[in-house]
Amino acid sequence: MSQDNAYKNLYNGDWVTSKNTIDIFSPVDNSLVGTIPAMSFDEVNAVIANSKIYQKSWADMPISSRASILHKCATLLDGNIDYLSHIMQKEIAKDKDSCIAEIKKTADFIRFTADAGKHLEGETIGADNFPGFKKNKISFVSKVPVGIVLAISPFNYPINLPASKIAPALIGGNSVIFKPSTQGAISALHLAALFHEAGVPKGVLNTITGKSSEIGDYLVTHKDINFINFTGSTEIGKHIAVIAGMVPMIMELGGKDAAIILSDADIHSAAKDIVAGAFSYSGQRCTAVKRVLVLNDIADDLINELLKNIKLLKVGNPEDSCEITPLIDNKAADYVQDLINDAISQGATLLCGNKRDNNLIFPTLFDNVTTNMRLAWEEPFGPVLPVIRVNSINEAVEIANSSEYGLQSSVYTKNIDHAFNIANQLEVGTVQINNKPERGPDHFPFSGTKSSGMGTQGIRYSIEAMTRSKATVLLINP
Numbered sequence: 001m002s003q004d005n006a007y008k009n010l011y012n013g014d015w016v017t018s019k020n021t022i023d024i025f026s027p028v029d030n031s032l033v034g035t036i037p038a039m040s041f042d043e044v045n046a047v048i049a050n051s052k053i054y055q056k057s058w059a060d061m062p063i064s065s066r067a068s069i070l071h072k073c074a075t076l077l078d079g080n081i082d083y084l085s086h087i088m089q090k091e092i093a094k095d096k097d098s099c100i101a102e103i104k105k106t107a108d109f110i111r112f113t114a115d116a117g118k119h120l121e122g123e124t125i126g127a128d129n130f131p132g133f134k135k136n137k138i139s140f141v142s143k144v145p146v147g148i149v150l151a152i153s154p155f156n157y158p159i160n161l162p163a164s165k166i167a168p169a170l171i172g173g174n175s176v177i178f179k180p181s182t183q184g185a186i187s188a189l190h191l192a193a194l195f196h197e198a199g200v201p202k203g204v205l206n207t208i209t210g211k212s213s214e215i216g217d218y219l220v221t222h223k224d225i226n227f228i229n230f231t232g233s234t235e236i237g238k239h240i241a242v243i244a245g246m247v248p249m250i251m252e253l254g255g256k257d258a259a260i261i262l263s264d265a266d267i268h269s270a271a272k273d274i275v276a277g278a279f280s281y282s283g284q285r286c287t288a289v290k291r292v293l294v295l296n297d298i299a300d301d302l303i304n305e306l307l308k309n310i311k312l313l314k315v316g317n318p319e320d321s322c323e324i325t326p327l328i329d330n331k332a333a334d335y336v337q338d339l340i341n342d343a344i345s346q347g348a349t350l351l352c353g354n355k356r357d358n359n360l361i362f363p364t365l366f367d368n369v370t371t372n373m374r375l376a377w378e379e380p381f382g383p384v385l386p387v388i389r390v391n392s393i394n395e396a397v398e399i400a401n402s403s404e405y406g407l408q409s410s411v412y413t414k415n416i417d418h419a420f421n422i423a424n425q426l427e428v429g430t431v432q433i434n435n436k437p438e439r440g441p442d443h444f445p446f447s448g449t450k451s452s453g454m455g456t457q458g459i460r461y462s463i464e465a466m467t468r469s470k471a472t473v474l475l476i477n478p
């Protein structure tokens, strides 16, 4: 896969290089992690043609055989935890514990997917329960692959998010073209190598790396792509949805998850949970808590507890198991700093943070954030948490729902009736009660409303989305 850290793409069962390459530098210390190929249009065409050819034989392989290959891949992942985690720490500056957790969780995801795929069954439907039809017509419905799935992943989970697209697509009989984020591609190519080593046949999984500004639009609009499974920013997701036309898609996009704290909440455990939810991997998670909506009468107590927990966060390098590590690049840190500056200039109360060392932003907490500030609405994707005080539950729900995003929300309360009433009103994919927003466990449905995405992921849901119901109808002559 690589020679002297010059990484290659998986194409037709071989590792291939391209004329041009892209240097990948570490967000930790700017050292060179390696180079990846910058594929040309001709190379992209060759990949797509190759994926088309080999999809058919893969679909013909018994599901149990496809499942065995996925199980082998999961075992290989478990056996490569230290090595992969080291690369991830360097390439995306994720802390060691989170890297290890991501890899283990991915192995479990792949195993569960392999087993879930064995339950992919069709049905037969008689016609006579529809008015005017007799028993002489039967529809045989089978689940068939959609064809070529294009999997596009973001930088923040370079192992888990690609696998959560690749494994369900493969078990469903599709071939997969995997285009990882440029930063994160080296980790992602290692994942592809494990699928390859596990026995995924040639052409069934191919990878494409390169500059999205050059090949991205071409790839997503190619006529032979049958499904796009995208995770990334709302901006790019919406762009792809507009230009790709009539291709089925799953979009997992940005979020502005609210934690709503009612007066009767267990403040101690809520604060601990919120800080973990807001600041793990420096807030670079779609499901991070990105705003706190707290009832005024308990706001002071909550803030004291939040501050206590924030002080426990370790700031520094990924290999030292710090929760707060350098952001993915300086542009990302500049964006977070702009949001911090805007909040300060508009009168928010800075409680801690607003300290920066290049792309390392220290954990930052604001009180008295108001709805005229950018921080109330925009996704920082960094370690900054705004607290918005509210006077009623209705006000909290109204602010929560006024966001352009609708990924998840949390409600902290001991009153289950309040919790369910609020949950019923929140316009999000998932409401967590007394728990921080999070994706897992991965067989739960995971989706976003509004600008947070479309379609539903989750093991069974993902397999169903990337297969289709094909009907063959039999007319029995009397």
Ligand code: NAP
Binding pocket: 152, 153, 154, 155, 156, 179, 180, 181, 182, 183, 210, 211, 212, 213, 215, 216, 217, 219, 220, 231, 232, 233, 234, 236, 237, 239, 240, 251, 252, 253, 254, 255, 285, 286, 379, 381, 407, 448, 452, 453
């Ligand atoms: P991003 O900049 O949108 O990039 C995502 C992917 O899209 C990358 O692989 C990128 O490749 C590719 N891309 C960019 N332009 C493209 C084009 N025109 N055609 C095809 N592909 C293109 O996102 P990111 O910065 O990596 O990730 C952070 C964002 O992802 C946040 O907004 C976060 O909320 C969101 N996210 C959402 C979820 C969820 O489940 N809802 C999960 C994780 C992350 P290059 O790297 O080569 O540009």
Ligand code: G3H
Binding pocket: 156, 157, 284, 285, 286, 287, 437, 438, 439, 440
């Ligand atoms: O960044 C988006 C991920 O899908 C969130 O997963 O809740 O396990 O961090 P997580």
